[in-house]
Amino acid sequence: MLPHSRDYAELCRQFRWQIPAEFNIGVEVCDRWAERDPGKLAIVAVRPDGRAEDISYGWLRETSNRLANALAAHGVGRGDRVAILLPQAPEVAAIHIAIYKLGAIALPLAMLFGSDAISYRLGDAGAKALITNAQGLAKLAGAEAPELQLVLSIDGPADRAKGFHETVARASADFTPQPTSADAPAMMIYTSGTTGQPKGALHAHRVLLGHMPGIELPHDFFPQPGDRFWTPADWAWAGGLLDCLLPSLYCGVPVVAKRFDKFDPEEAFAVMARFGVRNAFIPPTALRMLRSVPSPQGRHDIRLRSVGSGGEALGAETYEWGKSAFGIAINEFYGQTECNLVVASCAMIGVARPGAIGKPVPGHTVAVIRPDGTQAAVGETGQIAVRRPDPVMFLEYWGRPDATREKFIGDWMTTGDQGVVDDDGYVGFVGRDDDVITSASYRIGPGEIEDCLIKHPAVALAAAVGKPDPMRTEIVKAFIVLKSGFVPSDALASEIQAFVRTRLSAHEYPRELAFIEDMPMTTTGKVIRRLLRARA
Numbered sequence: 001m002l003p004h005s006r007d008y009a010e011l012c013r014q015f016r017w018q019i020p021a022e023f024n025i026g027v028e029v030c031d032r033w034a035e036r037d038p039g040k041l042a043i044v045a046v047r048p049d050g051r052a053e054d055i056s057y058g059w060l061r062e063t064s065n066r067l068a069n070a071l072a073a074h075g076v077g078r079g080d081r082v083a084i085l086l087p088q089a090p091e092v093a094a095i096h097i098a099i100y101k102l103g104a105i106a107l108p109l110a111m112l113f114g115s116d117a118i119s120y121r122l123g124d125a126g127a128k129a130l131i132t133n134a135q136g137l138a139k140l141a142g143a144e145a146p147e148l149q150l151v152l153s154i155d156g157p158a159d160r161a162k163g164f165h166e167t168v169a170r171a172s173a174d175f176t177p178q179p180t181s182a183d184a185p186a187m188m189i190y191t192s193g194t195t196g197q198p199k200g201a202l203h204a205h206r207v208l209l210g211h212m213p214g215i216e217l218p219h220d221f222f223p224q225p226g227d228r229f230w231t232p233a234d235w236a237w238a239g240g241l242l243d244c245l246l247p248s249l250y251c252g253v254p255v256v257a258k259r260f261d262k263f264d265p266e267e268a269f270a271v272m273a274r275f276g277v278r279n280a281f282i283p284p285t286a287l288r289m290l291r292s293v294p295s296p297q298g299r300h301d302i303r304l305r306s307v308g309s310g311g312e313a314l315g316a317e318t319y320e321w322g323k324s325a326f327g328i329a330i331n332e333f334y335g336q337t338e339c340n341l342v343v344a345s346c347a348m349i350g351v352a353r354p355g356a357i358g359k360p361v362p363g364h365t366v367a368v369i370r371p372d373g374t375q376a377a378v379g380e381t382g383q384i385a386v387r388r389p390d391p392v393m394f395l396e397y398w399g400r401p402d403a404t405r406e407k408f409i410g411d412w413m414t415t416g417d418q419g420v421v422d423d424d425g426y427v428g429f430v431g432r433d434d435d436v437i438t439s440a441s442y443r444i445g446p447g448e449i450e451d452c453l454i455k456h457p458a459v460a461l462a463a464a465v466g467k468p469d470p471m472r473t474e475i476v477k478a479f480i481v482l483k484s485g486f487v488p489s490d491a492l493a494s495e496i497q498a499f500v501r502t503r504l505s506a507h508e509y510p511r512e513l514a515f516i517e518d519m520p521m522t523t524t525g526k527v528i529r530r531l532l533r534a535r536a
Contacts, residue, residue, distance in 0.1 A: 002216045006349045015362035023182040026100030029249035034061035043090045046258040055090040064097035065175035066168040074150040078103035081125045085109040085132035087259040103178035106187040108236035114503035115143035182206040192445045200398030201338045210392025214341025214361045215247045218331035219306040220348045223251040230256035231281040265289045273300035283311045283441030311441030312473045338394040356426035373409040384419040385412035437466035442507045458486040461519045463527045467536040477536045478510035488515035
């Protein structure tokens, strides 16, 4: 926990990491509270019909214990990967807790992924089990998915899948959690595939403790009495899982769970008002969409205490709108899947400056460095980097030792993001690695999109770049060279777009597509993306 001081410099001087030798996320976010008060509110689950159901820590403990026993009975043990392909729901929290208490590794997958994206991650991770629903099973039907030892569906038994609730009900409610060191692997979250295919960032149990200062600061010294957290972000992403769900449960703060198949700004305001949300993580694109709702305060009783935002630049206009709409400052924060929440703002203590992300969160050493690893001078543009060791930092890229080594320059974990530090220590975001596309808070790598595009029978060559967009920051634009015998047309463009959308995800498909005669390439066969970005 952060010290009690409200002075940033004093916070940094006083802060010390307190990472115990043994730490288990499942025990700390669930059993610790259930032992004290099993009826304590953990999750407010908003069902599809609008009904709300209160989920207690006792329910989470019993359900996770039963599931841990069921997984163990099917051969799942320490270090095995268990995939979770589900939308926001209390079962997701119980599944994560069970996996951690078992000593296995959670592999969260987003519902917006298509069949190819899901199959790749299952195969690359060597997943032993999958817990999903009917929608997830439909995506895997006919796909080249790897063999799984166990598939559970929360919608009941189906072809190749056992019923989740039926399986859990038959298992014992008594389970002794496996002891785990703070450095033991706990979860694996796949990156966006900025260079080639996505990589599995493996995190230890300590990652939760590593996140806490970055939660406490931008959320105005979270937790406070009466806090209640909500985010529209999928719990499969680091933003939803580690910026909201797990830290809130760890602090004993209720979480509002509401599935959004497509973000609805009117419904978002209604959820925050109806369920008394006090703390929210809302990505910048969602905030821009909320701006489209006329006079929200006149129709919704919003009583937010803190709003944090990250994933892309917020922008001065959205920042000012937020102060007017919510009556509080929106605090930005910064991080990556590999090392999250390391820079943040906190207007409450005066750490806020237009055009800057904020300052390094106490406990993290963040700098802008040159290619040789030396620290850049004030005002000099370089790469944002985080010094190891750091409890929030990933252990490794799964099965990619070379990629893990390449992520570091000495003890600096590089981010690929260009930044600058001013005289007062504020970190400013300048730009990204050229290939990375930031769309609606998602960092999207072109490799996976291009791999999917060239699977289409009409496509010979493909390149994906970001095109500036006022709502999403950028959209994906694809440049296509067709195979002989195919003629460019609007119908073909729509067909190719749909091809990618169904196989990857809604946020990765090219919203714009252009047919070109020749792909600009270097003599070594690499696409010259800067020329395509200029055309976009």
